[in-house]
Structure formats: structure tokens, C-alpha cells
Amino acid sequence: MASADIATRELENPVDLAEYLFRRLHEVGIRAVHGVPGDYNLAALDYLPKANLDWVGNCNELNAGYAADGYARIKGISALITTFGVGELSALNAIAGAYSEFVPIVHIVGQPNTKSQRDGMLLHHTLGNGDFDVFTKMSAAISCSVARLTDPHDAATLIDSTIRECWVRSRPVYITLPTDMVYAKVNGNRLKTPLDLSLPENDPEKEDYVVDVVLKYLQNAKSPVILVDACAIRHKVLDEVRSLVEASGLPTFVTPMGKGAVNETHKNFGGVYAGDGSNPGVREVVESSDLILSIGAIKSDFNTTGFTYRIGQLNTIDFHSTYVRVRYSEYPDINMKGVLRKVVAKMGKLNAVPAPIVNNTLPDKEKKSSSQTITHDWLWPIVGQWLKPKDVVLTETGTANFGIWDTRFPEGVTAISQVLWGSIGYSLGSCQGAALAAKELGRRTILFIGDGSTQLTVQELSTMLRNKLNPIIFVICNEGYTIERYIHGWDASYNDIQPWDFANIPKAFGADDGYKSYRIKSRDELNNLFADQSFNEHKTLQLVELYMPRDDAPSALKITAQAAAARNK
Template identity: 45%
Template sequence: MAEITLGRYIFERLNQLKVQTIFGVPGDFNLSLLDKVYEVEGMRWAGNANELNAAYAADGYSRLKGLSCLVTTFGVGELSAVNGIAGSYAEHVGVLNLVGIPSISSQAKQLLLHHTLGNGDFTVFHRMANNISQTTAFISDINSAPAEIDRAIREAYIYQRPVYVGLPANLVDLNVPASLLQTPLDISLKPNDPDAQQEVIENVLELVSKAKNPIILVDACASRHDCKVEVEQLVNATKFPVFTTPMGKSGINESHERFGGVYVGSLSEPEVKEFVESADLILSVGALLSDFNTGSFSYSYKTKNIVEFHSDYTKIRQATFPGVQMKEALQNLLLTIGQVTASYVPGPVPAPRRFNSPAEANTLLSQEYLWNRVSTWFREGDIIITETGTSAFGIVQSRFPNNTVGISQVLWGSIGFTVGATLGAVMAAQEIDPKRRVILFVGDGSLQLTVQEISTMCKWETTPYLFILNNDGYTIERLIHGETATYNDIQPWNNLKLLELFNAKNPENYRVSTVGELETLFSNKNFNENTNIRAIEVMLPRMDAPINLVKQAQLSEKTNAEN
């Protein structure tokens, strides 16, 4: 073919980057665009229940694939997705946000079209998107459209942030040269300034050479910006103890002999807290220092010798080096750091807390038991998704096997995020390795916000584990404020009827209330294989919560009350 439509060009470009599932909801301004999905071999249209869920799904998919695509319609559709897009922006997740908009002639005539505000302003939603996008494009010229599309995809991938593209309905059927697809997209990072990078490396090596108790602290952006390999190589080269934050969990294999646990400021295990805070050098990789990620900003380092490696700058003590990106900087640091640390003698790191299982099988389940027990049920390669609330805090005390992917939304913290994200993750897993298990832990309250997306999971015959933690409402909110307030109550659902409602193929449903029931489930060989979609309702006491959530809730209530 000498020419292809602009719509097909977009999806061919995405397919070249192994983005094979498109999320969204059809609307009259994007229907012609959606026709083109089916013209690309291996591409599929997920067809979500609503735009917010679709945005969450695109987020979950991107966390595994490095990029995703969301398609909505002008006004009503794109605004429904804004919350999900904002979360992707906050948490460094690359999403190409395609919005079908009215034709160029309709815009020029300022027609009083549906889905508008009735004032002839067709750019108002584009202007809104500027604040939660790495960059935007409002396509108006077919000749420059392919280059604009390439720029949008490249920036979403490189910077791991959403990018907004407005596509007039009449342009997606116009032709562009097919030969443009023969030039691969350049998705490489621009090189660091060599002089600035050399100064960074020299300063880091000097600090390392003087350190007696150095540590490495891994946070979310190490995973988001593809630095997990460099992190592991840094640990192997130095033998320094390595810790993660809650958001950084799965940024390093937790079976590594130098892994010491999860650091959450004052909410950390005492031995972890003492170990980290007594360090005389901290090499921090990919930090996102939000309140829930730091125990309400309770980091108490005794040293000022802190090196922060970020995706777009490096900071050493009080000096900032703009544009010195962590991936290249770490790769260059690895060339020489082993010589400087040759005399370092690695000491012991904090050992995992020992867990004593209740002796009686009829002991009622508790958060403490659940989050310690699942550690031994998880297996290598699992994709573990934890909802804002008890799950996101409880998972901190679990140990992940090697090559696990942990997904949570600790910074943005939109309740209900994980149900949509699970759809995205499980569809990505189908494309990467269908044997990988996708495991969701979601509270009964959060589930009610986005439950419709389980329907899409059923439509595509995906096989996630859906653990529904039933503690009779919003426990995290009760802990922060309003323990007995009715605004923290929810209408109880028959959660084990949901898969039947959504017409799942061969669903499995379980309800567990005791230690013995959970043990029986986890020891079931068939249950351990992801052959069917499963709903597991875990019955827990209303005010039972992981201890670090109880402490965090107290800190949050105090912060909220401050003048």
C-alpha cells in the first residue's frame, strides 16, 4: 500500500511498540477511528463499561507494557476519564489519550453541537488536559498529523506520562504515506550532558568511598522508568543493603540476600527504621515522596549525604543536576563503583519478621494473618494489585517472590482504581505470558465504585483472582475519621453472585472466614493455577486493619486537623 488512513497509521505505530489492546468507550466522534483498530493484525478493542474504568485499565496495562492507549469521545467521554488520566500523570504511567473531536468544519462554524458547552469553544477540554499531560496535540492538518502522532507516542513512552491527542472525526479517514511506518519510532532517551554526568559520578564515588553504613533505597520511578535492571546491578556491584518504599515494592527481587525490607518512615518495622535512618549515605533511586509513601513525611535520616537519582535530574546533597537522567547515570556509575567498594564488608540486613500461624483452624481471619500468609502463596512472576486502603498497607508486610510486579496507587489513591487496573493488567498478561497470575486485593467498598469492569474481564475470558476483602464498609476512612458515621457505611452486596451476573465462563466462587478455610484454599493444587476467573470473599472484622494503616490513619487525621 502506498497510502493508509491516519487512523490506521496510529494503531500500526502502537502495534510496533507491542501495544495490542485499546481501551475506551465508543462515541460518535471516535467511531470512524475505532474502525481502524480491526484493520491491524493482532490488535483488539477492549470495550470498557465506562471511560473512568477504561482509564484505569489503560494505566494497569501500561505498568506492564510501558505504554497504553485510551480512546474516548469529545467532552462527555474525555471528562469521564480525567480522574484516571490524572492518576497516570501523578504516578508516571505512559498513556496515549486519543480523543475523537468534531470535524474541522464544525469547529470553524462554531456549531452548537452535542457534547459541547454550547458556547462554540471546541478547545476548552484540550486546555483542561494540559495540566495533566506531558504534552498535547490538537490535530488540524493531515500533512503534519503523522509527525504529531509520532511525537505524542514518543513522549508518552519516554516520559511515562499521559499525552493528549485531539483527532477531528473527518481526518482519521484521510490518507497518509504508508512508507512513514518503515522508519521506526525513536524511543531512546536523549544522552545526558557528559560533563554534568561525569561530575555526578565523581561526586557519588567520593561519597561512596567515605561511607561506612551506606544503603540503597528503591522507589516507584525505578520501575516506571525501566531501571530495575540497573538497581539490581548496583546492589550486586556494591553489596549495599537495599530497601524499598511501599510504592517501590517489586523494584528489587525481595529474595535478594541484601534486601532488608520496606521503609515507611516512622511506620517501618523497628529494625528497618533503625537500619535506614542510621545510614551515613543513601542512594535513592526513583523517589516519589508522598505522605502515604513516607509515613506522613516521617523520614528521619541522620545523614545529609543523600543522592537522589530521578528520571530527569540527579540531586547530590543540596546540588541539583538538571537533565542527568538516572538510567544512563546509573549505567555509567556501574562501570567504576565496584572498584571503590572493593573493601566494603557487607554485614547482616534486617531479617523478615517471623510469622506464627494460629494453631486452631477455626480461628477467625485477621489482616495480620492474611498479609503474612499470602507471602507463601505468591509465586514467581505474579502480578499483585492492591487497592487503596487496607490492601495497599497490608501488602507492605508481605514478601514478594522474584520477578513479581506490584501495582498500587499510593500517591493518587483513587478508590476503585484497582478493578479497572486489573483488567488492563490481565489483558497485558494474556499478551506477555498467559501463565502469569494476576491477583487483585480490593475492599468491598472500593469494589462498588468500578465493579462493572469485571464484566469486561468476563467478556475476554480472563482469569484473575479477585480477592474481595469484606470488612463492611470503608475501614480506612473509619480509622481516619468517623468510626461509627453512616457515611462510611455501604450497602452490602452478594459479592459471590457478581461473576454469575456478568455471565462469566466457568467461574469459581469462595468465601473464607477462618484460618482453616484459607489454608484449605491455598493448598488446593487446582486453585493455584489461573485456569478460571475466581472471586474469593475474605470475611474480616470491621475495624481490623494492618498496624501500619492504623498508625497512618492517626497521622492523617492529625494532618487534616492542622490549621
């Protein structure tokens, strides 16, 4: 009897490795897998139905990576399958963005069989030098864990530990799946034990000490405030943040990357803090505070309006996933989740100053204006009046991402943007993944994207149609790359684009009755569209060409672009 058969007989409830992997993905909440087929992953794709997973099938690997990113931001984790070499490298920009912004994606790469790799065969999709490990090394730097599934004896263990790392650390992981390993037998009884996705417990004595230090400063503060950023979302402490906001009564602010982290209809919510780009009245309250509880901060240039924060570390307590910093004292190996829970339980009554009033009222100059031109100052408060609770709102890096700062969200809205990585065209690919996840949860998906950005990833409209998704997509038609113009080259040809007939692109992708399109050039037209019941029911994909002036932009974008231009010099 062959040794492989003996090994299989020794297994309890043997199951094929690919099925094991996909059943684990289903267990953590994934219901659809993004990617592009290739000869080294085709056999693995046959196993998706056995795990009740749907195959999305994207137009290219980069878009698939963006889509997996958007799906993960709604469902908590996602999966991407590419083929060896050409496929995985095409997705690397999207994976790097997910790593940068703490988005958990399980990236599975179909590889040549293990014997071909050992023999260094001259196969297609290689560099022609017999090195089959070179692409894995490229991905290792933008993955928090790498699992090479080359031995059936440890493959199941590697899968379990890698998916756990993806969830707990909220970053991409990389799994290789050679073609012959697809059929390798592993112990199926392991599937009876759910993956342990719990965070490592803080040392109780150390945690209590940190809590006491935090409370000493918090209870003595005269005007403390809360500032919530992206990592509060990524590292799953929104329940703790909600409890802190409710129990403390403190004015609560979000950063641009933290939009959607707190209920913006709550009486404590005071708006967006981003240095000089803050909402009206916010900068004064935050920067005059004698104690800022900063939760999950990412102090990047676009998140701070060009590094225009004016808050010192002496008045700040930083809460993170792996440490807490109280003023200038840092406490490593302490997760903020446990600390925040105990702070809420023990804090008692605090001093609280009033929060600025945040609403979607138009600025005075826009109220008095008789113009029909759609400007950013007018648009974003109007968008806030139109949005519904639990909407998923995506904004592309550029005018939309900065404009949404001036929109007060209804309760339960999820905001998706790529403020730190800022890959142009990200949001349209991400919209496909987010819309799929939102459809699974019964939520509406809305995208605001510029005409230039749309041209990079427009193919994903095809994927949306194929999967019968129904996002509402606003393409801001303002003649090119506005954010780039503000940084450099106002009239340069490289910031211009070829005008497209966006409204009819879905038809070119084969849509018949599966979409609706609109061209909106005035304020009255947009108000009427927002009031249209059939538009708001979002039964099909809807694409809106939204015409805005070439030289108009949110004030925060202008400030940030000016700072970027100065640094570039």
C-alpha cells in the same frame, strides 16, 4: 483535480491517518486498546483490526482509564480511546492518576469534524457555546504532550513525537482525532522507520563529573544503603538498579510504591522502608546509615507513613529522571540511567553492613494463636508464602495496600497500587488492564480489594468475563471504608456500605462456567484454598469473599491515618 487529490498523489505510500496512528501504537508494544465507543470515534475504531489491535470495550470511561493504567504498568505503555466531551471528561480522574504516578497512556479523543469546529456549530457533547477547545485545555494540564490532528501535513509528525514523549517521560499524552481526519492521507513510508524511544543522552562531561562526585561520597561511606522507589520502575532503570544491588553488596530497601522494583529473595534485600511503618529492623538500619542512595523517590504521605522519614538530605544522594541531587548540590538535565551505569562500572569495593532478614514467617503472637479469625498480621505473610514468581499483584488503597508491605515477594513479582493518587476503586479497573497484559505474557494476576472500593468499579468484572480474563480477586469483606474510619468517623454512617453478595455478581453479569467463587471466613479455609491445585491453576476468573474484622487494620495504616487526621484538623 481537487487539491486534496493532488496532495495525496504527492505522498509516498499514502495511508489513512487512523491506520497510521494505530500501527504506531502496535509498534511500541500495545496489543489491545481500552475505551468506550461514541459517535465521534466510531469510524476510527474500524481501523483497529488493520493494525492488529484488539478492542477491549469497557463499561465506562473512568474504568477504561484505570484499565489502561494497569495495562501500561505491565506492558510499558497503553492506549485509551474516548469520545469528545462526555467521554473524555469521564476518564479524566484516571488520567490525572496516571499523570500523578508517571504512567504512560496515549489518550485518543474522537472529535467532531474540523469544519463543524471552525463554524462553531451547536453540536451535542459541547457546552453549547461554540468552544471546541475547552476540553483539550482541561486535559493539557494532566498530559505531558498534546497533539491536535487537524492538518494532514503535520499529523504523522505530531503522532510520532507525542508517542515518543509518552514513552520517554512516562506520562499520559492527549491526541485529538476529528472525524474527517480519520480518512486523511499521510506518508506511510514513515512507518518503515521505527520510532526513536531512546532517552536523550546526558552531556558526557557533565555526567562524568556527577559520577565522580557520587563515587567520592559512596566510597567513603561507612554504612551506605540503597532505597528504591516508584520512579525507578516508571523511568525504566530496573536493569541498572539490579546491577547496582549485585555489584555493590549494599543492603537494599524499597518504599511502598517501590514494591517489586528489586528481587525480594536476594540476599541484599532488607525490606520496606516507610518511616514508622517500616518492616521490623529496617528503620534502624536506614536511618543510621551515613549515605542513602535514593533512586526514584516519591516522598508522599502514604508512601512515608505520614511523613515519618528520619533521613536528612545531608546523607542522601537522589537519582531522578531529570536530575541528580548529591547532598545539597543539584545537577539538572542529568538522567539517572547513564549515571547509575557508570557508578556501577567504577565503584569498586564498598563498605556494607548486614541487611535485615526478610521472610514470610508469621509474627510470634500469630504462631501461638489458636484463633480462626483472619487478621492482617496473619494474612499478609501467608499471602507471601502462596505467591508465585512473576505474579502480578494489585492492592487497593486501604487495608490491602498497607498490608502488602508485610509480604515478601517471590522473584519477578510486579506490584500495582495507587499510593499517591489513591482513587478509590482504581485497583479493580486496573486489574482488568493488568490481567489482559499479563495474559499476553503468560503471568498470573491477583487483586486484593476492599468491599467498599469494589462497589465503585465492579462493572469491570463484566469486561473481564467478556475478554475471558482469569484474575484471582480477593474482596476483603470488613463492612465498609476501614481506612476512612481510622481517619475520621469511626461509627459514622457515611463509612458504612450496603452489603453485597459479591460471590454471585459474575453470574449477574452473564457468566455461566466462566468463573468460580468462594466464601472464606477462617484461617483453615484460606489455607485449604491456597493448597487447592485447581484454584492455583487460575483457568477462569475466581472471586473470593475474604471475611475480616471491621476494626482490624495493618499497623502502618493506623499510623498513616492518624497523621492524616491530624493534618486535616
